[in-house]
Amino acid sequence: KASAKTVDALRGLEFTDIACGTAFTVALTASREAYAWGKNNQGQCGVGHNGNVQVPQLIAPLLGVEALGVACGTGHAVVVTP
Secondary structure, eight states: OOOOOOOGGGTTOOEEEEEEOSSEEEEEETTSOEEEEEOOTTSTTOSSSOSOEEEEEEOGGGTTOOOOEEEEOSSOEEEEOO
16 A cells, blocks of 8 residues: 655755656756655666666756756656756
8 A cells, every 4th residue: 555655865855846657756956956766677767777766866967957847758858947
């Protein structure tokens, strides 16, 4: 049975957008940082490897990018910029 759970690694952060692909999630904070976690066999989490991401990780290549939104598909994620 599915149920809601607190993600301790994200506690205290304010989010402006979140998107889910097939078994992975990308979330954007109010300070424009993007975090990803879940299935990552195609590198869809953008964290620099293709191993599954058990705990949300900051997507370092997006630091300094003015991210406005996120979207996900089956095996990819997109960050919307101006």
